[in-house]
Amino acid sequence: MIKEHELDKLIICKKCHTLYEKVPLTKNEKAFCNECNVLLYQQDADMLNKSLALVITAGISLFIAFNFSIININIQGLEQSLTLTSLFMVLAEHEQYVVGLLFLFIIVIFPISILLSTFVLLFFMKIGKAPYLTKRLLILLAHLKPWNMVDIFFISLLVSMVKLFDIANIELGIAFVAFLFMLILDIIITKNLSFHELWLLHAQTYGYKDE
């Protein structure tokens, strides 16, 4: 039997499940999988601070994205705008309850939960308090990750605009820029924030037996 800290020196690639023995990295170095080039782990001493700043910015973008109009169109004097409220009102009017519920979760509840959980998690890990809460949040975030669809929603906005291009004048709203900004921040946060490191840091900060 190998001891726990020996097992912590190993890592399994999330894509191809090849087992690796970790090598120590110096500052800002990254280790990739030999088989599929997926990032295995990285060394970034400033990860918590950087990610915290990014998450706060993403939170502001999300607030703007939810409260202003995304797209405004004008067809021969008739105007219509896409906002979060108009979206759910129209879906309710057409009695599309299942689609509406799915939208509510994918576009509203999941992004808010992900950002809020990440913020609380990083904040408490930074000050080294609340071991149980941070652990629950780490597990929650792992479950939420596959349902993050900001990128797909943005592509859908672009596709819709191309479809309307011939028949309407399209004007981009502030929320459209906010969505784009959120998408970019989301990509940077995903690149920066390694959950493998967070779990290791959690074990180091609070010890193994925290319950």
Add this chain to the structure above:
Amino acid sequence: MNNEHLIRCHICETVNYDNALTSECRRCHTKIRASLRCSYNKTLAFLITAIILYIPANLYPILITKQFGMNSESTILGGIIHLWELGSYPIALIILVASVVVPLLKFLLITYLLITSKHQTHSSSLDKHKLLYITESIGPWSMVDVFVVVILSVLIHFSGIQIYPGTAATAFALMVFFTMLSALSFDTRLIVNHNKKSNYKKGKALHAS
């Protein structure tokens, strides 16, 4: 070191022993050794549900245009053909990939992984792990068409002309939901289990800065 008895926790990425002593991950205490049979059955059940939902998703209209009292309906395939005829090739291709290619590919990949978990095959576990990873990552992209239909129905909402989502939108959205559940229920040990000898290749992590 006995490499074949190590598994990865899908929640916290920690390396664990795959033994009968404990059923929980040593770090996050998630159940990672629930019965393989249960995982197999769940994956299969979600997959069948998704395939059944894919039928109404294609037969019923996904988009209904109501213009001065006249209704015109279009299905997913009808919409793609219409876009192609209009010359919007890039959009037609995006919808074709998201609504037809990705769901069918997911059905095939999950079916393949389920079948090969029960029978001995020549395919390597390395490739199968990659296939599962791809299946999980392409899943949400099928939502594009549903999103587009909803966005259009909000914007084209006038007294004279209205666009609204048809029955297929609900069926399709649920189909995507269930295929994602199906892929997520698939336990990686279903790949690992039957060819234990050549399971893991061990090596030093590749360096790059």
